[in-house]
Amino acid sequence: MEFVERTVHIGKISFPYISGFFSFREGEGTIRAYQKLNHKPDLLMINACGITHPANAGFTSHIGVVLDKPTIGITKRIFCGRAKMPQKEKEAQPLYHEGTQKGWLLKVLPETKPIVITVGHLTSTRSCLDITKKCLRGNKMPEPLRIAHRCAGEEKKKRGKRGGT
DNA sequence: GCGACAG
DNA sequence: ATCTTGTCGC
Secondary structure, eight states, X not given: OOOOOOOOOOOOOOSOOOTTOHHHHHHHXXXXXXXXXXXXXXXXXXXXXXXXXXXXXXXXXXXXXXXXXXXXXXXXXXXXXXXXXXOSTTOEEEEEETTEEEEEEEOOSTTSOOEEEEEEESOOHHHHHHHHHHTOOSSSSOHHHHHHHHHHHHHHHHHOSOOOO
């Protein structure tokens, strides 16, 4: 895995942040940034939940359907579902929602809270965990999200106080 | 009724 | 997300 390309979309937000309705706020900007890519990825890793959602389709699932691409959702805390708390480093516990497993809680680092891995679109619980593990590079968050988050921060700094990430 | 609530 | 003191590891 190596960095290939990054694109940025700057625009006015047209919908407030409402838990459960993330797509309305972040959808357009995400799609536009995606459209600017010269090299389309095989899979998208997104900082939002997938099927562990009240409607069984969070932002990560939504983007996957719109772009017809596999997606994996990574969040810092559980939105929907329940799981045992993994204790040991690299330990993963299944995340259940409405009776079935829809993701994982992965203890990436020994002294930080586990990350939440949620199935997005065209991926399985198994592939979500495998792929996420392969994207770890010694930090809590998988490398694609770390880079994207840092990129957003730099862009924001460059342009002054505006928008969210 | 109260608290919690992806980013 | 944003704000923010002190602490810890590389």
